[in-house]
Amino acid sequence: MKKYDYIIIGAGFFGAIAAYELTRKGYHCLVIEKRNHIGGNCYTKNIEGINVHQYGAHIFHTNDKEIWDYVNQFATFNRFTNSPVANYKGELYNLPFNMNTFYQLWKVKTPQEAKAKIEEQSAEYKNIIPRNLEEQALKLAGKDIYTKLIKEYTEKQWGTDCKNLPAFIIKRLPFRFTFDNNYFNDKYQGIPVGGYTRIFDKLLENIEVRLETDYFADKDYFDSLAENTIYTGPVDLFYNYCFGKLNYRSLRFENELLETDNFQGNAVINYTSHDQKYTRIIEHKHFEFGIQPKTYITKEYPQDWNDALEPYYPVNDEENNAIYLQYKHLAEAEANVIFGGRLAEYKYYDMHQVIGSALARMKKIEEKRK
Structure with missing residues (x-):
């Protein structure tokens, strides 16, 4: 007899x-986690009374009421709405692209004027078949939006010129012809x-968890x-990279506790030019409408x-x-x-998608047992 029914690698x-x-x-489960904390990349740490997202901003949003109700078993969610701002060389623009953005760019005041401006700026690219991300973005948005809000930000994200990136990365651009700065269209958000760590504390309560433990x-x-x-x-590590290593982009975080109660007036500000090496x-504190006397900021590189x-x-x-598909075939053949x-x-994955998948x-496990 084995000691556990399931060993679970990772506490995200x-x-x-x-x-x-x-x-x-x-079932009897053991969770092992290589890091010194639970929660994966959603881990939050309290610093000076501020719940700091240690691995970048995580904003929960979903249209699925079942998933929303599920996570609300473990935490009370506030009414936070993600309304990021873009800073291009000191000029500020609302995101996602909406009537506020179009007014800030061109002083247009009606949806008809905004649509006409976008059509005018993208007209010369209308009939091209985009060969790269730059051409795709120009075809969809025209030069002003591309230059100020897409080009350099995307190049920082991916570490290469937009001409080197495939067009499919930007299949479409969401234009919102209303004065609505809510980044997500989802019904539930907060x-x-x-x-987030409180959620994981409750999920893993009374379950054996071994931290700082490397499965391999x-x-x-x-x-x-x-x-x-x-x-x-x-997945490639699980199979000892037998088909080669999969590639990722990573992030570096530069954190600072500041002796002021409000640094930038918003939870997220994107920096869309190469003038700054960080993207946002x-x-x-603004994720939870904090009134602490200090503030804590993170620059994301x-x-x-x-x-x-x-x-x-x-x-x-x-x-x-193509490499992943080879690993996927191996994974699908695993019985246990x-x-x-x-x-x-x-x-x-967004958080709600991971939860839905899990x-x-x-x-399915329970259905097989029955």
Whole structure:
């Protein structure tokens, strides 16, 4: 007899929800986590009374009422609405592209005027077949929006000229012809009061969790402990890179506690020119309408990924997707291993998508038992 029914690798959303749901159904689970905390990239740490998003801004949003109700079991969510601002060489623009943005760019005041301006600026690219991201963006938006709000920001994100990026990265651009700065269209949106870590504390309550534990440092031993494995780490690492390494973009964070109660007046400001090497500044207290006497900011710098860095964004180009498909075929053939989450599926997930995926996979386990 094995000691556990399931060993779960990773204490982010997929792993924590899997552990919670399986334990609730009577399975005995062990969660192991390489970091010194639970919560994965959603981990928040309280600093000077401010809940700091340690791995970049995480704003919960979904149209799925079942998922919204599910997460509200574990936290009370506030009414935070994501309304980022773009700073281009000191000029400020509202995001996403909406009537406020178009007025700031061109002083147009009606949707008809805005549409006409976009059509005028994109007219010369109307009949081209875009060969790269630059041509795709120019065809969709014209030169002003591309130059001030897309080009240099995208180049910082991906570490290369927009002419070198595939057109499919920008399949469409959301133009909103209303004076609405809400970045998401989802019905439900907010930040958990007290930070995301509280959710994970409740999900993993009364479940054995071993932190600072590397599964691959003693894989045979950990596999011997359980009948089944749920794996949320990099899929290529699981198979010892037998088909080659998958590529990612990573991030570097520069944090600062400031002796002021308000640094920038908004939770997120994007810096869309090369004048700054960072892509955005996050002021964490504004996620929870904080009134603390100090503030805490994070500058976010995209960078090339290597083994020493955290993988954040899968580079889902043709080459990497082809490599992933080979790993996916191996993963699908595993009888007692479930692969789930952003790294194991080599896919960029929003939080609600990870939660939905985890719940669906755990439901299948229960259906098989019946």
